[in-house]
Amino acid sequence: xxxxxxxxxxxxxxxxxxxxxxxxxxxxxxxxxxxxxxxxxxxxxxxxxxxxxxxxxxxxxxxxxxxxxxxxxxxxxxxxxxxxxxxxxxxxxxxxxxxxxxxxxxxxxxxxxxxxxxxxxxxxxxxxxxxxxxxxxxxxxxxxxxxxxxxxxxxxxxxxxxxxxxxxxxxxxxxxxxxxxxxxxxxxxxxxxxxxxxxxxxxxxxxxxxxxxxxxxxxxxxxxxxxxxxxxxxx
Amino acid sequence: xxxxxxxxxxxxxxxxxxxxxxxxxxxxxxxxxxxxxxxxxxxxxxxxxxxxxxxxxxxxxxxxxxxxxxxxxxxxxxxxxxxxxxxxxxxxxxxxxxxxxxxxxxxxxxxxxxxxxxxxxxxxxxxxxxxxxxxxxxxxxxxxxxxxxxxxxxxxxxxxxxxxxxxxxxxxxxxxxxxxxxxxxxxxxxxxxxxxxxxxxxxxxxxxxxxxxxxxxxxxxxxxxxxxxxxxxxxxxxxxxxxxxxxxxxxxxxxxxxxxxxxxxxxxxxxxxxxxxxxxxxxxxxxxxxxxxxxxxxxxxxxxxxxxxxxxxxxxxxxxxxxxxxxxxxxxxxxxxxxxxxxxxxxxxxxxxxxxxxxxxxxxxxxxxxxxxxxxxxxxxxxxxxxxxxxxxxxxxxxxxxxxxxxxxxxxxxxxxxxxxxxxxxxxxxxxxxxxxxxxxxxxxxxxxxxxxxxxxxxxxxxxxxxxxxxxxxxxxxxxxxxxxxxxxxxxxxxxxxxxxxxxxxxxxxxxxxxxxxxxxxxxxxxxxxxxxxxxxxxxxxxxxxxxxxxxxxxxxxxxxxxxxxxxxxxxxxxxxxxxxxxxxxxxxxxxxxxxxxxxxxxxxxxxxxxxxxxxxxxxxxxxxxxxxxxxxxxxxxxxxxxxxxxxxxxxxxxxxxxxxxxxxxxxxxxxxxxxxxxxxxxxxxxxxxxxxxxxxxxxxxxxxxxxxxxxxxxxxxxxxxxxxxxxxx
Numbered sequence: 001x002x003x004x005x006x007x008x009x010x011x012x013x014x015x016x017x018x019x020x021x022x023x024x025x026x027x028x029x030x031x032x033x034x035x036x037x038x039x040x041x042x043x044x045x046x047x048x049x050x051x052x053x054x055x056x057x058x059x060x061x062x063x064x065x066x067x068x069x070x071x072x073x074x075x076x077x078x079x080x081x082x083x084x085x086x087x088x089x090x091x092x093x094x095x096x097x098x099x100x101x102x103x104x105x106x107x108x109x110x111x112x113x114x115x116x117x118x119x120x121x122x123x124x125x126x127x128x129x130x131x132x133x134x135x136x137x138x139x140x141x142x143x144x145x146x147x148x149x150x151x152x153x154x155x156x157x158x159x160x161x162x163x164x165x166x167x168x169x170x171x172x173x174x175x176x177x178x179x180x181x182x183x184x185x186x187x188x189x190x191x192x193x194x195x196x197x198x199x200x201x202x203x204x205x206x207x208x209x210x211x212x213x214x215x216x217x218x219x220x221x222x223x224x225x226x227x228x229x230x231x232x233x234x235x
Numbered sequence: 236x237x238x239x240x241x242x243x244x245x246x247x248x249x250x251x252x253x254x255x256x257x258x259x260x261x262x263x264x265x266x267x268x269x270x271x272x273x274x275x276x277x278x279x280x281x282x283x284x285x286x287x288x289x290x291x292x293x294x295x296x297x298x299x300x301x302x303x304x305x306x307x308x309x310x311x312x313x314x315x316x317x318x319x320x321x322x323x324x325x326x327x328x329x330x331x332x333x334x335x336x337x338x339x340x341x342x343x344x345x346x347x348x349x350x351x352x353x354x355x356x357x358x359x360x361x362x363x364x365x366x367x368x369x370x371x372x373x374x375x376x377x378x379x380x381x382x383x384x385x386x387x388x389x390x391x392x393x394x395x396x397x398x399x400x401x402x403x404x405x406x407x408x409x410x411x412x413x414x415x416x417x418x419x420x421x422x423x424x425x426x427x428x429x430x431x432x433x434x435x436x437x438x439x440x441x442x443x444x445x446x447x448x449x450x451x452x453x454x455x456x457x458x459x460x461x462x463x464x465x466x467x468x469x470x471x472x473x474x475x476x477x478x479x480x481x482x483x484x485x486x487x488x489x490x491x492x493x494x495x496x497x498x499x500x501x502x503x504x505x506x507x508x509x510x511x512x513x514x515x516x517x518x519x520x521x522x523x524x525x526x527x528x529x530x531x532x533x534x535x536x537x538x539x540x541x542x543x544x545x546x547x548x549x550x551x552x553x554x555x556x557x558x559x560x561x562x563x564x565x566x567x568x569x570x571x572x573x574x575x576x577x578x579x580x581x582x583x584x585x586x587x588x589x590x591x592x593x594x595x596x597x598x599x600x601x602x603x604x605x606x607x608x609x610x611x612x613x614x615x616x617x618x619x620x621x622x623x624x625x626x627x628x629x630x631x632x633x634x635x636x637x638x639x640x641x642x643x644x645x646x647x648x649x650x651x652x653x654x655x656x657x658x659x660x661x662x663x664x665x666x667x668x669x670x671x672x673x674x675x676x677x678x679x680x681x682x683x684x685x686x687x688x689x690x691x692x693x694x695x696x697x698x699x700x701x702x703x704x705x706x707x708x709x710x711x712x713x714x715x716x717x718x719x720x721x722x723x724x725x726x727x728x729x730x731x732x733x734x735x736x737x738x739x740x741x742x743x744x745x746x747x748x749x750x751x752x753x754x755x756x757x758x759x760x761x762x763x764x765x766x767x768x769x770x771x772x773x774x775x776x777x778x779x780x781x782x783x784x785x786x787x788x789x790x791x792x793x794x795x796x797x798x799x800x801x802x803x804x805x806x807x808x809x810x811x812x813x814x815x816x817x818x819x820x821x822x823x824x825x826x827x828x829x830x831x832x833x834x835x836x837x838x839x840x841x842x843x844x845x846x847x848x849x850x851x852x853x854x855x856x857x858x859x860x861x862x863x864x865x866x867x868x869x870x871x872x873x874x875x876x877x878x879x880x881x882x883x884x885x886x887x888x889x890x891x892x893x894x895x896x897x898x899x900x901x902x903x904x905x906x907x908x909x910x911x912x913x914x915x916x917x918x919x920x921x922x923x924x925x926x927x928x929x930x931x932x933x934x935x936x937x938x939x940x941x942x943x944x945x946x947x948x949x950x951x952x953x954x955x956x957x958x959x960x961x962x963x964x965x
């Protein structure tokens with residue numbers, strides 16, 4: 001046996017071991033995110049409201065305040081111009097609003113926004129059509145009629161003091177209550193959601209119904225009705 | 236002491252210890268070959284009048300520790316003439332001993348039985364890890380076969396907390412994990428931190444990291460088959476920091492049986508964890524060396540999250556498996572019939588409610604016909620699979636576990652049949668060329684799939700062999716979402732159409748002096764329909780991928796210093812719509828080094844160095860405040876902050892580095908032997924990053940007194956974890 005060749009592999013291995021150890025112990029550093037400065041437009045049309053609002057802001061780095069308004073913009077929905085509301089109230093920060101836009105269920109609405117800094121933004125939504133809440137079938141099955149353009153329904157069962165008893169999102173036009181809901185008087189609320197809204201909230205898409213910006217062009221039609229669940233439901 | 240100093244001291248100690256050996260028992264290293272000098276695996280090597288025994292690996296190698304004196308070694312393998320060799324061992328002596336076994340016709344009850352003279356060519360993609368080597372790899376208190384497999388080329392565990400293996404750029408769901416040929420669906424304890432197989436019961440693990448022969452399949456990346464004990468050994472009890480396990484074997488006439496069991500006492504040691512696990516394994520083999528033999532095997536493991544009296548959550552998950560195998564051997568043929576049943580389950584009662592179950596009943600037959608330079612194999616398998624998944628809960632993490640679109644309540648029930656068959660043929664052309672070809676058939680969801688496979692090996696010189704292989708591989712089951720891993724979340728779903736991969740490997744294998752083996756291989760893979768699902772599932776991502784890789788493997792299994800060095804290069808690109816991104820588990824460079832040596836009499840030290848590039852992640856690049864509809868009184872409400880992600884997998888975690896060390900002391904007594912072991916994972920306490928906690932801390936950092944930036948948002952991987960234990964052989 002050649003002693004030199006016998007010693008070579010261990011030496012090679014130890015050399016590689018040392019080299020890799022040195023390499024691996026170097027400071028790997030921290031990932032820095034690239035600065036993202038993008039417009040965020042959020043418009044949720046609510047047929048039940050006289051005043052429609054649109055929030056225009058921009059993305060911010062993680063350590064900053066999450067809402068930084070962008071006020072230099074021209075906003076129109078179906079040719080209705082939205083005005084800027086100045087507000088420093090954190091609960092109702094800067095927004096564009098209009099009390100002249102009639103939001104009709106089942107209709108199509110388009111948004112145009114021009115910002116000198118961020119350019120053109122377009123949005124489109126079909127407002128969910130009219131629907132009705134039907135009388136419950138038995139004590140467990142709550143039901144309602146189909147809403148045109150609705151993609152999903154948010155089902156809310158509220159106690160008479162408006163505290164939420166149960167909440168779910170479904171694709172069907174009925175919901176079977178789980179056994180835990182006890183007998184009594186409730187408000188049953190169904191919100192018909194358009195597909196953009198569903199994508200933005202449930203699927204957490206950063207942009208839904210909007211092109212040229214993050215955000216949402218969505219619509220929600222809400223109906224509420226009192227229901228009395230029978231006494232035979234077990235607590 | 237700085238990291239560099241600690242490292243230097245450690246390396247110095249390790250190096251000196253490796254070469255400066257004083258008193259020790261002799262190390263006997265050897266190789267067993269056929270008369271034609273071809274490596275012979277699975278040869279049982281035992282020392283007469285002792286309990287020392289081992290089996291040769293795929294390269295025909297074995298190693299034993301012997302005390303000074305005269306020893307009689309017994310070599311035996313079915314189809315070869317048993318051989319007894321007498322050796323004289325001196326103090327501090329290391330011996331090598333080469334043995335050639337002669338083929339022979341064996342008489343079994345009047346029937347002439349001939350072993351297959353055709354030996355499958357050892358390939359660049361096929362490795363066998365024995366129990367002894369797996370036990371030498373430092374681990375989390377318990378020897379873990381997956382930790383040993385992770386040290387092979389092309390294999391990476393990119394996450395400290397999930398034991399999932401990624402083989403040659405494949406996802407964790409692309410590995411077929413078998414226990415004696417029966418699939419085990421989720422073989423992990425501790426939510427993936429530890430493999431579920433008790434190493435007391437496992438004799439060896441064979442892994443194909445690619446180039447799967449036609450007889451193996453139904454996954455597109457790799458196949459791992461664990462063999463349980465087949466020869467008697469002394470009753471053994473292992474008392475570790477995490478658990479206690481034991482094995483009892485019994486051999487009588489031509490029959491054999493073993494029973495192993497393991498129970499952790501984590502819930503007793505750390506009551507806050509409220510967690511324990513149990514596993515058990517048994518085998519009964521009748522007529523092992525007879526023409527007709529029968530085996531039955533059972534396996535059970537259960538992880539239990541112990542509930543607080545005030546909490547509603549009760550969680551249990553695990554596996555249950557039972558199998559029986561009938562084998563019939565004649566002179567020119569072998570037929571095996573296997574019937575098995577496997578259940579994988581996860582049951583969480585509370586919020587969330589999870590009740591998931593996979594039932595798998597299989598009937599399989601395989602036959603081999605062999606001639607002098609030729610082997611023909613064919614088989615047929617029928618699986619009845621049933622998936623029962625249910626989860627429900629309002630305040631749960633299911634969306635994170637599965638997909639953002641996961642509904643609060645989800646029920647998935649399916650029954651499917653998976654029919655597979657194969658035919659393969661192996662031919663030796665002279666002494667230097669071996670060819671294998673085959674085709675595998677799969678019938679799934681009323682569709683037929685064919686997977687042709689071919690490999691060829693040429694011995695160019697006595698020390699150099701070249702190999703090429705090409706093949707197509709199909710897979711019927713896949714995780715619910717690409718990149719989803721973790722014990723509970725790793726749900727396999729039936730695909731609507733089988734995903735498939737086309738792969739090619741080319742490599743060379745050098746047999747260097749001093750028993751050193753060097754392998755260099757390159758490969759490419761195209762993966763399609765990854766993953767596609769049946770209807771009514773929350774995630775329907777459908778992508779494809781390209782994988783390129785290269786591997787270098789250097790190994791010296793015997794001698795004063797044993798080592799294996801595995802380097803892997805990997806480049807992946809997934810395509811999903813217009814997106815192009817690397818797979819979640821892509822580490823372009825990975826290096827694993829295992830070194831072992833006997834540093835003094837009975838003292839063994841083993842070190843593992845693991846290094847790999849950081850794996851990809853999708854960074855958060857900004858945030859905004861989401862506005863949603865409110866009530867009639869307050870029409871709009873300001874929801875939570877929404878984090879905007881950058882391009883998919885466009886950033887990487889920092890490089891990963893870990894050094895593990897184990898020290899074992901073997902003590903021989905008259906009536907029993909015992910081994911005391913001390914081991915430490917991440918001995919240098921390197922601060923590896925497991926992931927970033929985006930929502931709270933991303934992009935914020937503090938300056939340490941040393942002037943380094945430290946990410947407050949990074950979640951650390953395993954810190955230093957020392958453990959100790961003892962193994963008693965009675």
